[in-house]
Amino acid sequence: MDRLYAVLEHRYEITAVTLFVIGLMHMMQQRQLVRKVIGFNIMDSAIFLLLTSRGFVVGHVAPMVEDELARQAVQYYVNPIPTGLVLTGIVVSVSVSAYSLALIQKIYREYGTSDIKELVHLVKREG
Template identity: 55%
Template sequence: MLNLILDNRFAIASVILFVTGFANMMLHPNLIKKIVSFNIMDSATFLMLASRGMIAGRSAAILTDGGADVTRYVNPIPAGLVLTGIVVSVSVSAFSLALVQRIYGAYGTVDMRELLEAMKKKGE
C-alpha cells in the first residue's frame, strides 16, 4: 500500500491540488482568490504532465557530446506541453486580473456576493 502511494506520489499530489483549486474556484466568493485557485488547478495538471514524462536516471532531451542515444533522454513532449500550458495559463491569468481591476473600478469590491448586491442596488 505504502509502495503504491510512493510510486504514485506525483499523481496523488496533483489530484489533491487539482481538486483544491477546482473547489475553491467554484465556491470562493473572492475573485482574486478564484484566480489563484485557477493557477493552483493548472499547476496540478503541469505537475501531473511533467511527472509522467520523467524517467529516473535520464536527462533532459538536449543533445550533448553523448550523441542521439534515445535511452539517455526523457520524453521531451510533456515538457513542451507544460510550456504551452504555462503560456495559456499566464495569458488567462493576466486577462482575468485586468478584468477584476475593471470590476473593482466600477463597483469597488472584488467579492462576488457584494458585487451581485451592488448590481441589484444599482438596478442593473
C-alpha cells in the same frame, strides 16, 4: 504495505490531483475574485505537474542530446513531448490570469467591490 508502496510510486500524480481539487475548491468557495484567480492558477499548475511526471523516466536525464549518444538516445533521455507542451502552457496560463485580473479591475471600478456576494446582490438590485 503494498498500498503504501503504490502511493509512494505515484507520489507526483497523487499530488497533482490533490492540487487540482484544492484549486477547484478555492475557485468555487472563495468570495474574493482575486483569490479565485489564485485557485485557478493552482489548478493550472496541477495539470502541468501531472503531464510532466508522465514523461519522466527513472535514471534518465534532460533531453540535451549529445552526438555520440544520439543512436541510443532512448536509453538516456526523458520524454521531451510533455515538457514542450507544458512550456507553452505556462506562458498561456499567465496571460489568462492577466486577463482575468484586468476584468477584476474593471469590475472594481464599476461596482466598488470585488466580493462575489456583494456583486451578486448589486447586480440583482439593479435589475
